[in-house]
Amino acid sequence: MLWTTIILALREIKRNVMRSFLTILGIVIGVGAVITMVTIGGGATAQIQEQIASMGSNVLIVTPGKRIGPGHSSGNILFKQADGEAILRDVSSIAAVAPISSKSLQAVFGNENWSTSVTGSDNTFLRVSNRSIKAGRQFSDSELRAGAAVCLVGETVRKKLFGGQESLGENIRLEKLSCQVIGVLEAKGQNTMGMDQDDIILIPLRTYQRRISGNLDIARFQLSVQDGASTEKAQQDIQSLMRERRRLSPSDDDNFNVMDMKEIANMLTGTTQLLTALLSAVAAVSLLVGGIGIMNIMLVSVTERTREIGIRLAIGALESEVLIQFLVEAVVLSSLGGLIGIVAALAGSVWLASVLRVPFVFNAGIIGVAFLFSAAVGVIFGYFPALKAARLDPIDALRYE
Amino acid sequence: MSMIDVNHKANQPLIELQGVTKVYGTGQAAMHALRGIDLRIDEGEFVAVMGPSGSGKSTCMNILGCLDTPTAGVYKFKGIEVGKLTRTQRTRLRRFYLGFVFQGYNLLSRTSALENVELPLIYRRVPADEHRARALKTLEKVGLKGWESHTPGELSGGQQQRVAIARAIVTDPAVLFADEPTGNLDTARSLEIMDLLTGLNRDPGVTIVMVTHEMDMAAYAKRIIHFLDGLVASGEERGRAT
Numbered sequence: 001m002l003w004t005t006i007i008l009a010l011r012e013i014k015r016n017v018m019r020s021f022l023t024i025l026g027i028v029i030g031v032g033a034v035i036t037m038v039t040i041g042g043g044a045t046a047q048i049q050e051q052i053a054s055m056g057s058n059v060l061i062v063t064p065g066k067r068i069g070p071g072h073s074s075g076n077i078l079f080k081q082a083d084g085e086a087i088l089r090d091v092s093s094i095a096a097v098a099p100i101s102s103k104s105l106q107a108v109f110g111n112e113n114w115s116t117s118v119t120g121s122d123n124t125f126l127r128v129s130n131r132s133i134k135a136g137r138q139f140s141d142s143e144l145r146a147g148a149a150v151c152l153v154g155e156t157v158r159k160k161l162f163g164g165q166e167s168l169g170e171n172i173r174l175e176k177l178s179c180q181v182i183g184v185l186e187a188k189g190q191n192t193m194g195m196d197q198d199d200i201i202l203i204p205l206r207t208y209q210r211r212i213s214g215n216l217d218i219a220r221f222q223l224s225v226q227d228g229a230s231t232e233k234a235q236q237d238i239q240s241l242m243r244e245r246r247r248l249s250p251s252d253d254d255n256f257n258v259m260d261m262k263e264i265a266n267m268l269t270g271t272t273q274l275l276t277a278l279l280s281a282v283a284a285v286s287l288l289v290g291g292i293g294i295m296n297i298m299l300v301s302v303t304e305r306t307r308e309i310g311i312r313l314a315i316g317a318l319e320s321e322v323l324i325q326f327l328v329e330a331v332v333l334s335s336l337g338g339l340i341g342i343v344a345a346l347a348g349s350v351w352l353a354s355v356l357r358v359p360f361v362f363n364a365g366i367i368g369v370a371f372l373f374s375a376a377v378g379v380i381f382g383y384f385p386a387l388k389a390a391r392l393d394p395i396d397a398l399r400y401e
Numbered sequence: 402m403s404m405i406d407v408n409h410k411a412n413q414p415l416i417e418l419q420g421v422t423k424v425y426g427t428g429q430a431a432m433h434a435l436r437g438i439d440l441r442i443d444e445g446e447f448v449a450v451m452g453p454s455g456s457g458k459s460t461c462m463n464i465l466g467c468l469d470t471p472t473a474g475v476y477k478f479k480g481i482e483v484g485k486l487t488r489t490q491r492t493r494l495r496r497f498y499l500g501f502v503f504q505g506y507n508l509l510s511r512t513s514a515l516e517n518v519e520l521p522l523i524y525r526r527v528p529a530d531e532h533r534a535r536a537l538k539t540l541e542k543v544g545l546k547g548w549e550s551h552t553p554g555e556l557s558g559g560q561q562q563r564v565a566i567a568r569a570i571v572t573d574p575a576v577l578f579a580d581e582p583t584g585n586l587d588t589a590r591s592l593e594i595m596d597l598l599t600g601l602n603r604d605p606g607v608t609i610v611m612v613t614h615e616m617d618m619a620a621y622a623k624r625i626i627h628f629l630d631g632l633v634a635s636g637e638e639r640g641r642a643t
Contacts, residue, residue: 004523015511311507314468315568316496316524318489395468398507 002328009329012301013336023297024337026290027377031341031370032348033283038366039349041276043358045269050359051190052265058225059128059261060235062087062242077246077255078217081205086245087221091237093229098124101208101219107161107201108173114160118174118201120208126185128224136168136183139204147206149179154198155187172201177211179203190357231260287373290337291381298330298385309389310397323390330382331375338374342367413480415575415608416442416465421474422631423460434460436631437474444575447602447609449619452628458612459580461628465610466499466578467491479575496524500569500607504581506561508553514540514564515549521572539571540564543597559590563597570601577601579611583618595621 013020064076084097102119119125123138133152143150151172158167167181188197209216225234235258242256302309309322317325345367353360418440425432435457442448452458463469464476467483470491476483478498483491495501500521508517515536522532540549543563553561562582569577579598583591599621601607611622619625627634 307507308509311509312520312524313492314466314495314501314507315521316492318492318524321524395463398503 002324005325005328006332008325009332012329013333019297020333020336023293024290024333024340026286026293027334027337027374028290028341028344030283030285030287030290031338031374032345033286034280035342035345035363035366035370036348036352037276037279037283039345039361039363040352040356040358041272041279042361042363043349043353044276044356045272046361047358048265048268048272052261058227058229058231060223060225060231060238061259061261061264062221062223062238062256063259064220064256078219079221079256080216080218083242083245084218084221087223087238087241090241091234093226093234093237095224095226096124096127098122098128098222099205099218099220100125100222101205101213101217103212105174105201105212107157109161109170112161112163114157116154116157116160116199116201118203118208118212120203120205120212122205125202125222128222131188132186133183134186136181138183144204144206147204147210149177149207149211150182150204151179152183152185152202153181154185154196154200154202156196156198157201158184174201174203175212177203177207179207231262235260284373287377291334291377294330294334294378295381295385297333298326298382299388301329302326302385302389305389306392306397306400309392310394310400313392313394314398319390322392323386326386326389327379327382330386331378334378334382335371335375338371341374342371345370414441414477415444415446415479416440416610417475417477418461418464419475419477421461421464421471421476423457423464423469424472433631435464435471438631438633440626440633442576442608442610444608445602445606446624447599447622448611449622449625450610450612450628451614451616451619451625452634453614456628457631458628460631462578462580462610462612465576466501467494496521497572498575500572500574500577502562502565502569502577502579502582504584506553506558506565506585508561508564508568510554511552513550513552514545514556514567517553517564518567518571521568525572535571536567539567542570543567557590558586559593562586562590562594566594566597566601570607573605574607576608576610579609581612581614583613583615591615591618 062079064078079099081099084099088094088097098121100119100121102117104115105118107114107116107118122144126132126138134155136152138152139148139150142148151174153161153167153172161167161172162170167184169180169182171178171180185198185200185202190196203212205218223234223238225231238258239254242258243254246255248255312322312325313319350360418438421435421438421440422433423435425434438457438461440461450458450462460469464471464483467478467486468491470476470484474484478494481494483494486494508514509520515533518536518539519532522535527535537549540546543566545560545563545567548556548560551560553564556564562585566577566579566582569579577598582598583594586594595618598609598611602609609622611618613619
């Protein structure tokens with residue numbers, strides 16, 4: 001009986017293809033949007049986790065200021081070179097310390113200019129940030145000590161300033177500083193915050209301090225922990241060392257913080273997931289609107305088919321059978337919308353994932369949930385019209401023109 | 402799904418109305434459609450119900466067809482008091498014992514003749530292979546062999562009414578109610594339908610109650626009941642010769 005009812009419902013839908021399609025469009029869009037949002041969000045989260053993993057879980061970042069959130073700080077007391085040396089010396093589990101200071105500057109070569117991030121550091125930077133040199137060489141000790149006017153450029157900077165030309169040996173102008181390109185960094189792509197890691201010019205820290213910032217401050221340290229050593233332990237050791245160096249009394253809060261990449265990853269995925277949830281919620285509203293559309297059309301359908309309902313009731317259809325017939329019709333309609341939405345969402349997600357360069361992560365759970373939800377919309381919004389049909393008086397219904 | 406318990410005794414009338422009244426509305430606006438009808442129809446009868454518009458014959462048919470209930474009085478179908486049944490029970494009564502033929506055919510549009518005839522069997526939960534065979538056989542009986550897959554829109558008025566009759570008798574009902582079955586048909590088609598109905602009354606002996614206002618058609622019945630102002634004016638017994 002149920003199977004027959006479903007067949008009848010499909011036939012009814014086929015009779016009004018255009019109308020049926022417009023009716024379920026809301027559901028299609030709703031289901032499609034929810035699934036796409038969740039899939040892309042899941043892809044972004046997976047990408048972040050993958051990038052974190054590629055950076056290595058043994059990276060710590062020491063930043064000045066009180067902990068407020070990722071990248072936020074206040075009341076900055078910057079670091080000095082001695083802080084980094086002390087960490088490397090006193091915390092045994094630390095393998096390398098890269099001091100980092102950076103500033104956004106206009107880089108000029110010939111007629112080309114490009115706004116990029118100029119970072120002062122040393123060769124340790126390459127090691128702790130897991131980067132290598134594609135062409136040329138790294139800084140020499142004498143260049144680092146003397147603060148020579150030399151630089152390593154990221155792939156993006158190279159493309160923008162030099163295009164197809166040879167870059168090694170050329171001089172780039174950074175404000176008043178003119179520095180020679182001695183190496184090109186291997187491309188690394190976007191980092192976890194979506195920033196282009198190849199949009200960088202690396203110069204010796206000494207050069208940065210003398211010629212760009214004009215002081216001996218260091219904005220942050222990036223450290224790598226020795227393989228097999230506990231990052232938590234290293235974090236604690238650095239914290240107590242820095243508290244000591246800064247002479248903080250036990251009642252004072254830290255005026256710096258030591259972050260683990262894992263924490264950063266958690267913060268970032270948390271944000272991504274929250275955004276995904278919010279966008280999905282907005283998309284889900286469309287499902288509600290789609291449901292109202294179905295109710296509207298089902299009410300029209302009941303009115304249009306009053307005579308048919310009268311005939312069915314007169315020849316022995318029970319109220320419950322008419323109710324089920326119309327309910328099944330609404331559910332078949334909305335489920336059909338759900339199915340189309342799922343197909344559209346999968347196609348859309350694959351496309352969007354390639355455009356946004358995030359991996360496509362198939363999420364069977366959300367597809368199941370979205371489908372069930374679309375069917376539920378049919379039940380909820382189909383019930384009232386179905387009840388209206390079932391409650392018709394067969395005498396009036398038969399007389400209805 | 403329970404069948405209605407029917408204790409039908411051999412000498413009991415199939416249909417019995419005692420002092421049945423029907424009032425629509427209340428107070429000043431009250432409209433007395435039936436003012437006290439006594440009527441008895443036995444199994445195997447072919448009764449024509451006649452009367453001018455507003456005489457109460459349609460109201461009476463609705464009550465007889467268990468689509469409506471009397472305001473007062475007693476309607477017994479096979480000894481069961483219909484007025485005391487719930488809407489669902491009356492639906493089951495229609496499903497298992499009654500067949501309807503309407504003036505406007507009332508077939509499901511865009512649905513084939515075969516599917517139209519199958520419909521009451523589906524509601525009776527007759528197995529699929531069986532209801533197809535029964536529907537085909539019944540369509541053949543009303544002379545529509547070869548037209549099974551046509552939709553009402555592709556059939557003439559006479560053919561549509563034959564489909565409607567097939568739909569009404571496919572369940573082997575105890576009574577066939579026909580509400581002006583020839584009202585929309587020309588004379589030749591009307592005569593064909595009447596021949597079909599008289600044939601069914603003779604063999605397999607279907608009890609028929611037919612509303613009509615054409616004397617020619619009523620003449621086919623064995624008994625004619627005249628309605629006037631909500632009362633039975635006369636119940637004229639015609640010769641049983643057929």
